[in-house]
Amino acid sequence: MRLYNSLTQCNSTTAKQVLHADVRLSSRSDDCWSSHIVSAMTGLIQEYMFKDELRNCEIVDLSPFVVDFRERHLEFWTAYSDGCPREHSSTIITYNRWCALLPKKSLATRSPYMYMYCTAFPSTCS
Numbered sequence: 452m453r454l455y456n457s458l459t460q461c462n463s464t465t466a467k468q469v470l471h472a473d474v475r476l477s478s479r480s481d482d483c484w485s486s487h488i489v490s491a492m493t494g495l496i497q498e499y500m501f502k503d504e505l506r507n508c509e510i511v512d513l514s515p516f517v518v519d520f521r522e523r524h525l526e527f528w529t530a531y532s533d534g535c536p537r538e539h540s541s542t543i544i545t546y547n548r549w550c551a552l553l554p555k556k557s558l559a560t561r562s563p564y565m566y567m568y569c570t571a572f573p574s575t576c577s
Contacts, residue, residue: 455488456510471508495519
């Protein structure tokens with residue numbers, strides 16, 4: 452999103468034309484850069500607002516975007532936090548338990564926000 456925002460504000464007319472062409476192409480093709488960004492926004496709480504800003508080549512406010520993206524990330528991984536890899540044959544549970552960083556909980560509703568290490572997810576199985 453920072454790269455996208457930089458392109459919307461850059462001084463280069465060529466870079467802006469490339470951005471506008473890529474955004475227009477995203478409605479017809481899944482192979483372009485902005486199409487990938489739009490599909491990554493699926494599931495965010497303010498998804499439609501972010502997609503509209505991107506499709507209109509407007510600056511996306513990063514404060515709500517980062518918080519929204521973080522909440523979706525935490526929501527996804529929380530579902531895989533209650534298992535021991537030795538008891539389940541799931542690569543996601545194994546990764547989450549043995550390789551991923553400890554989950555952090557967002558304490559604020561805007562960015563930058565503070566983190567608190569969550570103690571609900573111990574790093575070892577009992």
